[in-house]
Amino acid sequence: MQQISDYELELMKVIWNNDGTALYAEIVSALSAKGMDWTKNTIITLLSRLIDKGLLKTNKIGHRNRYTAIVSAGEYQASQTETFLDKVYEGNAKGLVSTLIQKDLLSPSDYEDLMTYWQSIKKQV
């Protein structure tokens, strides 16, 4: 998956939060709710870059464009995490988790939740 800029990610978040699909007008209002009053050309440029990068597709409804995410938020996070893991921890996931716990980024209750989740997956297999 190609890397996207912070601003492009903001756009993706808007679309993900809108059930993975949004009209231009919906994107504009969601962005301005976040305090990002970008100009039309900026938004359209960023959207078209996302399309070029294969994260979005567009189809016309009348003469309005509907943007739909091809990549879900989960898929994006997974792929970004993999990249990060490879880059920083050289694929060592344990190192990542221990860092998270050491720096209190992962609370004990979060840890318990994850454990239960892990047990349930193991049973199914």
Place this chain on the structure above:
Amino acid sequence: MNDFLKLLLSLSLSGTMLILLLFLLRPLYQNRLSKHWQYYIWLVVIARLLLPWTPNPGPVGNLFLQIEYTLNNLSQESDSLEGITDTPQLSALPDSDSGLTQKTDLSNPDIDLTQEDNHAASTDLNARFLASLWLTVALLLLVRKVTIYQSFVKYIHAGSSPVEDIHLLERFGQIMSQNKIRGKIELYTNSLVSSPLLIGFIHPRIVLPDTEMSRNDFYCTVLHELTHYKRRDMFYKWLIQLTLCLHWFNPFIYLMAKEINRLCELSCDERVISILPENTRIVYGDTLLHAIGVGGSYKDTLSCVTLYESKKLLKGRLEAIMKYRKKTRGIQIAAAVITFALFATALSVGAYAAPGNSSINSMKNKQPSPSDATAPDSTFLYDEEKGYYVYTAPDNKYTIFYQNNIYCILADGATMADCPTGGVAGDVVLLRLVYKDYYYSYLFNEFDTPDDITSQVNSWCRSAIQENRMTEAQADLMADATRHIIKFMSTGPKESGPSAQEPDPKFTEAKQIVGMNGTYYYRQSAYFQKPYIIELGWNLSERAQKAYDVLQVPLDDGSAMPVYFDASCKRFMSDEDAVSSIARLLSGLCSKAYGIYEELPIQAPFISGLEYVGDADLDSLAKEYYEKKNYSYFTAIFLELDGKTQQEYLERTFRDKETGFFMCCMDALVDEGIQGDTVERYVLKSYQEDDIAFFSCLCDMLDDGSKKQWIERCTQDGRTNYLYVLKDDDEVSSDETYLSDILEEKGLFEEYGDNGIVPVKNDYYYRGQRVRILLDARADGSFKNFAYSNRGTVDIRIQRDETNAITFVTYLSKTEANEILDDIDGATEGSYSAFPLSDDEAVSPIRQRMSKTPLQSND
């Protein structure tokens, strides 16, 4: 020569003339007119170079036609020369054997033919070779240009990276929205480009050498490129490239291309500066200079729009920036005038028009061509015995008989016996399409132009078809016959007739007199003189008198009067009863001293029709002629009927919409001075029943006093169509004085004048513009005056206060105007487009006009 090649060369030549003209005039306009204009004026030249369309051949077209004819003649001469050298050899052959001579005679044209073929074939081959050579080069050039461009685009794209900096993107987006530029334009950087540039037609992108530039530089650069984008300069550039490819052999086109390129940047700068605040010009100049410093190695200025192109050009651009000032209105008008003049020149310089076009046909017509022989022959032959002009259509489809302004088109085997009798008076021409059991009649005016007649007959046929009174085939026949008749009318009879020069001198002369002072010189009416119906004309011209047989008829007072007889009535000259009836009629008419008989006393009478009716009952005769639609004879009987029956017929013809009969009856009554209040009554009736046809006929008969009253009434009622009818007939008050007269009468003239509203002819003008809607409203909202003209361009409202004094005059808003237009029936269609787009524009009429000149609509 190949037609295509000729067309191309002629376009190239025309275009070159325009190019030279613009270059020669350049010192005059260079510093006076806007760069914008100087840039777009070349579009006219390009249009001339690319579009073969031309209204007439013009000098260039004629030049090519002349060359063509010279070439043709040359080839013909050389052919005939060869033919001559051949002939002696051939004729030297023994001609004792007639069979052999014939053979050589036959073979001679064969030889000529083959030679001509060879000649034509060789020139044709050359032309084809040239044409294909040209085409190949043009195509190769075009392909090369396109591929170069494509590889350039690829190269730029490959090295470009999108601008990620959201602040830069935002600044860019803001500049776009400030300048109302729609669409999506990407912003890229590419360190390989030497200067900022705009690239791409469908997905335009601006490529900057780098993003490390000052805020001002960024602003100016982007604004410059966006201006290129907004003006669609890429398309213009490719249009030039296309022209270059097509006219690759013409060096002047390359000169032009260079000039347009220069002007493209200059006019773009001009536009940018007009957007920038006054004191930032220097900043823009700085940007241009900075642009030289940065940049990479790749430099190709082909067909993409860059900020900086060459040092020399840059110098000019910097100068222009500093000299820039807003063009005054006078300059703008001058520019518009020159634009128009150049357009006109472009059209009149002309082009070679391919054969088949009318222009070449006109040229061909100068020489006798074989096609003339096959053209329809409209010769009317004169039938001495019967006194008719006769034309027979090919295949005997129909025959036209012409006599005394009546054309009878006999179809489907109908004969003259099937024709209704009776004549027409004055300048009226009657067209009759006669079948065995029925016929159609159509009247038109002798002075109508051929085009008028054609269109009149056409529309009459069409309405008859719609009402199922006529079939398509009949209409076609009518149209065909009309063509021949028009030709006959315009050329006159070719064969010997009673007057070979002029077909019917009495009408021709009558026409002249009518044309001069509006009184009838020749007059013709039918009269009932028991036991005959006599159709009598008088005041036959001297020239016409010679054409007819004459008989001295003794009158009651003992004198004798020469009476002329039409050929169709010749047989009655020896009929004593008939002659004595004529004598009685003439004596009676001579003693009448009123109306038409006083205005135009009986002189040189002419018998154009005569029918024996014996003791027949008048009522049944009238009925018969009415049904036969014999206007003339009916009118004769009508006058003999008692007053009550006359009124009944008037009522009946009015009800049946028989305008012809109605007017004949009415005319007869008026002529005899026994109309009483009939005219007034029917004018009112037709007005109330909204029958403008009757109204227009009748208002001729109104005297000046009652006409004035009707004009007032129609004005008050706002029935403009009736007003026009009245005004058309009103010879006293002509177009020029009419509207102002009405205003004068109403006391509005000066009041309007004080407020800038002036009547010119039949339209109001406000501040020099023709008014479409004029609304003169009182304080209570009612209208004091209302006028509408579909030729007008501005809508105005005159507002009055309680004392009915004008408080102000304003333009109507578009909505108001449209509401009013909706209320006016029919007449408004298609007039919306002429309406100014907003109130704002209506206030500034000149600017509005300027923005409509086609070349300036691009911005």
